[in-house]
Amino acid sequence: MMNLKAYIIPTAVIGFGIAWVGVPRVVDMRNDGHSHDRHVIQNDWCSESRSNDSRGWFCEVREFDMSPGAFDRVDAGPNGGIEVTGWGRNEIHVLAKVEGRARQDDIAEALVSDVRIDMDGMSLRADGPKTERRESWSVSYRVSVPHSYDLDLSTVNGGISIEGVSGQIEFSATNGGVSLADVGGDVKGRTTNGGMKIQLSGDQWDGTGLDVRTTNGGITFTLPDGFNAQLETATTNGSLSVDFPITVSGRIDRRLTTQLGSGGPLLRAITTNGGVTIKQR
Secondary structure, rough: EEEEEEEEEEEEEHHHHHHOOOOOOOOOEEOOEEEEOOOOOOHHHHHHOOOOOOOOOEEEEEEEEOOOOOEEEEEOOOOOEEEEEEOOOEEEEEEEEEEEEOOOOOHHHHHOOOOEEEEEOOEEEHHHHHOOOOEEEEEEEEEEEEOOEEEEEEEEOOOEEEEOOOEEEEEEEOOEEEEEEEOEOOOOOOOOEEEEEOOOOOEEEOOOOEEEEEEOEEEEEEOOOOOEEEEEEEEOOOOEOOOOOOOOOOOOOEEEEEEEEEOOOOOEEEEOOOOOOEEEO
16 A cells, blocks of 8 residues: 655746645545545646746646555656655655646646556556647656665656666666766666766775666766776767776777776776766766
8 A cells, every 4th residue: 555645736827927826635545556636735846847838737746655665667658757866764755746738727637637657566657648739748756765776767758867776777768868876786777869977986886887878978977086996988979088097008099998996896888979078076
């Protein structure tokens, strides 16, 4: 049984500004894993999503609390992003931002009300209504998990961010960038049409290693001073730059394989049609 809260923000125009309006409803999460009636209050995540799109818009945020192991896969397709953060609690917390766009606000609200967030086995995913011309809906996720946790993440037309998590981690993004910060374990993934930022801490990778690739996007590696690793990176069509001294055999062109410090697990990051920047902090 999962507990659900939700926050919905319709808009009302007052003069030349926008007022955020909340209308209370009831909270219910049934055993089928679908969200039903919702409690409505103001939420900043929705207000961050408001754009200059002339279409009608409606947004709500649904909140779930679950036990560890409830799921390890998150699918944000279509048109949603995923942010995962490790925390010190032995539980999972999920915020799901559901947006609808249509000709009018009330039609967008109806779209959102028909979007279901389902637990399909070990997967968290959304299912929603068919849309007409110039109508769309999307679900993005902000997930807090224990620092040690396995993940399988996928997006279409949305980015992926993982911070402070170590485990068996796989990800796939199409038309979205990827950010990895203070991750560890066995991390593998790729993105198409998006850049990749990797920022590590400590003095060595904790786990098996890193193997990531991007097509049509650059890679930025940020490492602490004194970091120990086997590093491999390459680009097919782009430049490669390193802003600190390293030892290599031959010249640095579009491929680099080197040992940093005393070595360690292999960290591999490859791009096609993008540059590679490696720097220290």
